[in-house]
Amino acid sequence: DPLPRPDQVGLRAALSAAVDRGAPGAAARIDDRGTVHAVSVGLADRRTGRVMDGRERFRIGSVTKVFTAVVLLQLADEGRLDLDAPVTRYLPGLLPGDTVTVRQVLGHRSGLYDYADDLFARSVPGFEAVRTRVFAPRELVDLSLRHPRLNRPGAAYAYANTNFVIAGMLAERLTGRPVAAEFRDRIFRPLRLRDTFYVHPGTAVPGRHARGYLTPDRAGDPLVDATEQTVSWAQSAGAIISSTRDVDTFLTALLSGRLTSPARLREMRRAVRVTATQAYGLGLRRRDLPCGVSVYGHTGAVQGYYTVAFATADGRRSLTAFANASNNGPVLDTLGRTLDAAFCGVPAR
Numbered sequence: 184d185p186l187p188r189p190d191q192v193g194l195r196a197a198l199s200a201a202v203d204r205g206a207p208g209a210a211a212r213i214d215d216r217g218t219v220h221a222v223s224v225g226l227a228d229r230r231t232g233r234v235m236d237g238r239e240r241f242r243i244g245s246v247t248k249v250f251t252a253v254v255l256l257q258l259a260d261e262g263r264l265d266l267d268a269p270v271t272r273y274l275p276g277l278l279p280g281d282t283v284t285v286r287q288v289l290g291h292r293s294g295l296y297d298y299a300d301d302l303f304a305r306s307v308p309g310f311e312a313v314r315t316r317v318f319a320p321r322e323l324v325d326l327s328l329r330h331p332r333l334n335r336p337g338a339a340y341a342y343a344n345t346n347f348v349i350a351g352m353l354a355e356r357l358t359g360r361p362v363a364a365e366f367r368d369r370i371f372r373p374l375r376l377r378d379t380f381y382v383h384p385g386t387a388v389p390g391r392h393a394r395g396y397l398t399p400d401r402a403g404d405p406l407v408d409a410t411e412q413t414v415s416w417a418q419s420a421g422a423i424i425s426s427t428r429d430v431d432t433f434l435t436a437l438l439s440g441r442l443t444s445p446a447r448l449r450e451m452r453r454a455v456r457v458t459a460t461q462a463y464g465l466g467l468r469r470r471d472l473p474c475g476v477s478v479y480g481h482t483g484a485v486q487g488y489y490t491v492a493f494a495t496a497d498g499r500r501s502l503t504a505f506a507n508a509s510n511n512g513p514v515l516d517t518l519g520r521t522l523d524a525a526f527c528g529v530p531a532r
């Protein structure tokens with residue numbers, strides 16, 4: 184059954200609300216079977232006063248996890264990876280005496296602790312301590328292993344960046360190539376994602392981009408320009424740079440079955456409930472919207488940038504929205520309202 188037309192007024196209202204709550208700027212792009220609706224508000228750069236126009240590149244944070252999951256699901260399709268094998272079959276010794284499977288890692292059901300909780304307990308000092316650091320993936324896993332498991336493998340959902348650092352290690356071990364090469368050859372090039380890069384551990388955002396601003400924990404402190412950072416603390420869990428156009432293209436291609444076999448896509452979408460309206464599959468979030476539409480994608484939060492990127496189950500309509508702010512809950516909540524505008528149409532007023 185056809186979706187209601189996108190609510191352009193509602194889309195602009197959601198972005199303006201994000202700016203009212205402290206984001207310097209925001210932008211959103213809906214791709215509705217080729218018909219594009221794009222809105223942008225506020226500033227891409229506070230210093231120069233450059234206004235946001237929606238074509239900017241920006242850091243997509245955990246939307247990276249969808250790309251990393253696609254690489255592993257393609258390896259499963261190629262018969263080179265068994266999703267139900269223990270991680271230690273491919274990475275011996277990584278998780279001592281552990282039965283955690285690849286599928287549990289991709290579904291955040293490994294029970295592993297999220298080291299990011301330690302790194303960013305204090306947002307600005309935590310960021311400043313890592314912004315130029317380069318971590319070996321193993322270092323990040325070891326940070327996590329300093330904590331006891333949150334639960335037995337498979338017992339419950341517990342979000343952890345640790346899982347997608349391990350997923351990146353699996354891709355490198357199975358292919359013998361850097362995960363950057365796998366992203367490029369399996370996804371970025373085939374889909375012609377010209378705004379999409381994995382430059383880790385480089386700190387510069389290539390080409391024309393929105394600057395990103397980290398909101399300090401103490402009200403009244405100045406925003407921190409967080410644009411240049413290695414994002415090595417997240418790497419295959421959060422370091423991709425892209426644009427609203429490219430993320431729309433990627434989600435549309437993925438959900439319309441162009442990147443994996445139908446069987447693997449079904450497994451990716453088979454989501455385990457997390458809350459009344461949210462579920463998690465393999466590297467993919469499902470949001471059940473109030474109007475009854477379920478959408479698949481991911482959110483992102485890296486210093487300076489929030490992203491909301493979702494599409495319908497068949498990929499015919501996708502939405503990517505971002506604000507160049509982070510550590511600001513009200514901004515993230517209002518950015519989430521772009522989903523209702525994109526997929527639920529004009530509310531009955």
Ligand SMILES: C[C@@H](NC(=O)[C@@H](C)NC(=O)CCCC[C@H](NC(=O)C[NH3+])C(=O)[O-])C(=O)O
Pocket residue numbers: 243244245246299303304305306307309344397417420421481482483484485486487488509510511
């Ligand atoms: C939420 C999103 N996850 C991600 O995008 C991953 C890469 N980010 C995080 O886990 C949060 C890192 C801290 C951000 C920092 N927060 C703090 O420093 C809080 N003390 C900030 O907001 O900039 C997802 O999976 O949906």
